[in-house]
Amino acid sequence: MEENLPSLENLIDKFQSLPGIGRKTAQRLAFRVLDFSDEKAYAFADAVIQAKRNIRECSCCFNLSENELCGICSDKNRDREYICVVEDVKSLISLEKVREYHGLYHVLHGVLSPRDGITPDKLHIRELVYRVQDPDNKVEEVIIATSPTVEGDTTALYISKLLKPYNVKITRLAYGIPVGGDLEFADEGTLFRAFKGRTELE
Amino acid sequence: MEENLPSLENLIDKFQSLPGIGRKTAQRLAFRVLDFSDEKAYAFADAVIQAKRNIRECSCCFNLSENELCGICSDKNRDREYICVVEDVKSLISLEKVREYHGLYHVLHGVLSPRDGITPDKLHIRELVYRVQDPDNKVEEVIIATSPTVEGDTTALYISKLLKPYNVKITRLAYGIPVGGDLEFADEGTLFRAFKGRTELE
Numbered sequence: 007m008e009e010n011l012p013s014l015e016n017l018i019d020k021f022q023s024l025p026g027i028g029r030k031t032a033q034r035l036a037f038r039v040l041d042f043s044d045e046k047a048y049a050f051a052d053a054v055i056q057a058k059r060n061i062r063e064c065s066c067c068f069n070l071s072e073n074e075l076c077g078i079c080s081d082k083n084r085d086r087e088y089i090c091v092v093e094d095v096k097s098l099i100s101l102e103k104v105r106e107y108h109g110l111y112h113v114l115h116g117v118l119s120p121r122d123g124i125t126p127d128k129l130h131i132r133e134l135v136y137r138v139q140d141p142d143n144k145v146e147e148v149i150i151a152t153s154p155t156v157e158g159d160t161t162a163l164y165i166s167k168l169l170k171p172y173n174v175k176i177t178r179l180a181y182g183i184p185v186g187g188d189l190e191f192a193d194e195g196t197l198f199r200a201f202k203g204r205t206e207l208e
Numbered sequence: 209m210e211e212n213l214p215s216l217e218n219l220i221d222k223f224q225s226l227p228g229i230g231r232k233t234a235q236r237l238a239f240r241v242l243d244f245s246d247e248k249a250y251a252f253a254d255a256v257i258q259a260k261r262n263i264r265e266c267s268c269c270f271n272l273s274e275n276e277l278c279g280i281c282s283d284k285n286r287d288r289e290y291i292c293v294v295e296d297v298k299s300l301i302s303l304e305k306v307r308e309y310h311g312l313y314h315v316l317h318g319v320l321s322p323r324d325g326i327t328p329d330k331l332h333i334r335e336l337v338y339r340v341q342d343p344d345n346k347v348e349e350v351i352i353a354t355s356p357t358v359e360g361d362t363t364a365l366y367i368s369k370l371l372k373p374y375n376v377k378i379t380r381l382a383y384g385i386p387v388g389g390d391l392e393f394a395d396e397g398t399l400f401r402a403f404k405g406r407t408e409l410e
Contacts, residue, residue: 010279011272017259020252024237035226037298039256040263040272047260050222051253054241057219058249061242070213070242077212096239 014040066137068113068130070095078102078111085109087146091134091165093117093153101151109149112137117157118164131165138172147175154181154199216242268339270315270332272297280304280313287311289348293336293367295319295355303353311351314339319359320366333367340374349377356383356401 014036021032039047063069064076067089071077078084088109092098098111114129126132138145148169152158166176182200183192192200216238223234241249265271266278269291273279280286290311294300300313316331328334340347350371354360368378384402385394394402 011263011274013255013259013262013274014272017255020255025240026233026236031228033298033301034228036259038227039259042260044260047256051256053215053219053222054249054253054256057215057238057241058244058246060215061213070216072213072215096235099235 067111068115069098069111087144088149089137089145090149090151092151093158097151117152117161119157126164131168134165135168138169138174145174147177149177149179151179269313270317271300271313289346290351291339291347292351292353294353295360299353316363319354319363321359328366333370336367337370340371340376347376349379351379351381353381
């Protein structure tokens with residue numbers, strides 16, 4: 007029946023182009039938008055445009071920002087000697103939620119995957135090296151927090167080799183059995199990592 | 209971290225106001241929009257505004273339409289003697305998918321629920337009576353297809369009583385065990401309906 011309603015069809019298509027939204031859900035969302043007041047519908051459309059227009063990448067760490075520097079880079083209270091290297095902004099947000107880490111970040115915007123054409127020059131790796139090189143930054147430790155996947159590990163290894171010449175400590179997040187997890191349900195990769203990363207009890 | 213990104217925060221809020229979209233999903237959708245090209249983001253925003261601006265209710269059956277009459281009401285090939293009464297446009301779309309029914313519709317835009325303040329005057333019931341009354345329409349049968357819920361049944365009963373004085377056949381969709389369903393999993397209400405609606409084998 008949507009063939010008679012090109013505007014509705016178009017809106018459903020737009021919703022469907024978002025990740026994890028199928029035809030049925032897109033239809034449900036589009037119907038909800040039709041129920042909106044005019045004001046609310048315009049506010050929704052405007053939110054899309056404003057977000058797209060105002061948000062850019064931090065010129066230092068490539069986190070999302072509405073200014074030249076992001077909230078973290080411009081925060082005077084952060085420990086500037088630490089740089090945590092993450093794949094994407096979503097990882098950064100997850101790590102920030104822990105409230106354990108108070109250093110800076112560096113967002114690569116991807117991981118190395120030559121098969122998909124993602125070579126080092128496609129990621130913000132060169133800028134990371136510049137940050138570490140610059141004596142003004144006084145970087146002491148680079149914590150690599152890429153995912154424990156083939157690509158994430160490759161990226162971590164590549165970066166650690168690149169940074170070796172500079173006098174900084176390079177670490178990687180610990181991977182193992184998740185807290186509260188049951189051994190029974192841990193996959194072999196995780197168990198292998200857990201064995202390799204075992205620590206001595208004191 | 210979104211506190212430093214009011215535009216992003218606003219977009220996430222807007223997505224979260226849609227049905228079935230939680231915080232995590234809203235965040236994922238907002239990030240996807242940020243990855244859009246400028247052109248695609250504007251097209252998305254425009255789709256919301258155009259849908260809201262162009263789509264209205266059919267003046268005859270209250271289905272969604274971009275014109276005075278909806279695609280079904282203006283289709284000369286439909287059987288105009290039948291009116292199928294549905295709660296909402298979603299029900300209409302589901303019924304249209306079956307391609308079994310070729311009559312017209314009447315969308316109530318809700319079901320009677322005095323508890324929630326939905327009284328007959330809040331629904332398009334009066335307009336249905338006018339349609340049935342009008343000898344030009346030559347209505348022969350009104351098929352009531354409201355949901356088999358307390359509210360749906362009440363609405364069906366209310367409408368059937370209202371239409372009794374006019375010389376039309378009033379029917380209700382059959383409810384029972386779904387095709388391919390297992391008795392074991394059918395709830396009591398469905399089984400009760402299945403018993404009540406049993407038909408003789410010939």
